[in-house]
Amino acid sequence: MHETLSKITNRISRIILIVGVLGMSNASAETKPAIVIHGGAGTITRASLTDEKESSIRAALKSSVQAGYQALLDGASSTEAVAAAINVMEDSPLFNAGKGAVFNADGKNEMDASIMEGAGLNAGAVASVTHIRNPIDLALKVMTDSEHVMLMGEGAEEFARQQGFEMEDPAYFRTDFRWQQLQRIKAKEAAKQQVTTDDQHDQWFSTVGAVALDQQGNLAAGTSTGGTSNKRWGRVGDSPIIGAGTYANNNSCAVSATGHGEFFIRYVVAYNICNRVELGTPLAEAAETVVNDILVKAKGEGGIIAMDAAGNIATPFNSEGMYRASIDTDGNMSISIYREEGEPEGALIGNVEH
Ligand code: ASP
Numbered sequence: 001m002h003e004t005l006s007k008i009t010n011r012i013s014r015i016i017l018i019v020g021v022l023g024m025s026n027a028s029a030e031t032k033p034a035i036v037i038h039g040g041a042g043t044i045t046r047a048s049l050t051d052e053k054e055s056s057i058r059a060a061l062k063s064s065v066q067a068g069y070q071a072l073l074d075g076a077s078s079t080e081a082v083a084a085a086i087n088v089m090e091d092s093p094l095f096n097a098g099k100g101a102v103f104n105a106d107g108k109n110e111m112d113a114s115i116m117e118g119a120g121l122n123a124g125a126v127a128s129v130t131h132i133r134n135p136i137d138l139a140l141k142v143m144t145d146s147e148h149v150m151l152m153g154e155g156a157e158e159f160a161r162q163q164g165f166e167m168e169d170p171a172y173f174r175t176d177f178r179w180q181q182l183q184r185i186k187a188k189e190a191a192k193q194q195v196t197t198d199d200q201h202d203q204w205f206s207t208v209g210a211v212a213l214d215q216q217g218n219l220a221a222g223t224s225t226g227g228t229s230n231k232r233w234g235r236v237g238d239s240p241i242i243g244a245g246t247y248a249n250n251n252s253c254a255v256s257a258t259g260h261g262e263f264f265i266r267y268v269v270a271y272n273i274c275n276r277v278e279l280g281t282p283l284a285e286a287a288e289t290v291v292n293d294i295l296v297k298a299k300g301e302g303g304i305i306a307m308d309a310a311g312n313i314a315t316p317f318n319s320e321g322m323y324r325a326s327i328d329t330d331g332n333m334s335i336s337i338y339r340e341e342g343e344p345e346g347a348l349i350g351n352v353e354h
Helices: 002-029 051-073 078-091 135-145 153-162 176-190 197-203 261-266 269-278 283-298
Strands: 034-042 111-117 123-129 150-152 208-213 219-225 246-248 253-259 302-308 321-327 333-336
Touching: 034 051, 034 078, 034 253, 034 302, 051 078, 051 208, 051 321, 051 333, 078 111, 078 135, 078 208, 078 219, 111 135, 111 246, 123 135, 123 153, 135 153, 135 219, 150 153, 208 253, 208 302, 219 246, 219 253, 246 269, 253 261, 253 269, 253 283, 261 269, 261 283, 269 283, 269 302, 283 302, 302 321
Parallel strands: 123 150
Antiparallel strands: 034 208, 034 321, 111 123, 111 219, 208 219, 246 253, 253 302, 321 333
8 A cells, every 4th residue: 555655656756857847948948039239339320320331330230130149049059149249240340349449549459358148157258359350259268268257468368379269460450440530539639629528439439249048048248349449558448347348147137338438337337237137126127227327327328238038128328329239039120229219318418528
């Protein structure tokens, strides 16, 4: 009698175990992937963009978001998809990352990048690299193949060489547009003219980033930039700093930022948003509070892209525009540059003093 009872109990627990395992794998297989990218925030008015430039930017945003989404559909992890999307913008001369990065005060392109996965809070970052074609790939390598989170300058490049990265000639990163931008800022400095808000906007603009949710339900975020034009003294902004420019945690959200980096570091923007989400605030509200209340009060201009584990998307910015694109969990694509109807006014338009 006892034996029969224990056999039945055993069988029941085995069935419960099998159902449990099936349930788990079903849950993960059911996650519909989604991705959001940005190509920087700043003074982006219709008047400041020619039709031609606007359509090239829209086309580049589209290729980037589609590359990331396709990777997700093919079963890539969210970190791989984030890197794939960012690679497209790093390779385009239109953005301040990889080719097309801004120049520092010494006329060099010095780049920063970071990436983080929401599953285990692993992260990788590089700062001030000058020969790496795709800094986001090196950040990913730091995450997967070193015991560190952040490497900088020559050390980061030595690590890259050891990992088989090809060193790019610095001339590869040069674009005439960015060179002229540096000359304008330098001429004003030399003439002791006040650097205007427009010049300031010129200085930090078109950083790129991506956040993604993969089929396993894992979030990731990444950011890549040349930093600010005419930067000196080894200045590093928020983009390679985990918690400031980039953050991902499956328990809350994934965030990539763009804007006046010093403010994003001080207000720990990416983590600040995710922490609010972890404590129960909906994603859109958390992102809106940090970008359009806290940062606005501090006069910190910029924006962020964010996604939570359910695939909800938020893209608030307090500047005039932000290059952005997304493909949501239903496969709907959206590409925007300016403020869309219904979005709140950029609270910092025209009143930021840097
Ligand atoms: N946040 C970047 C930095 O301060 C610049 C940008 O977003 O365009 O380096």
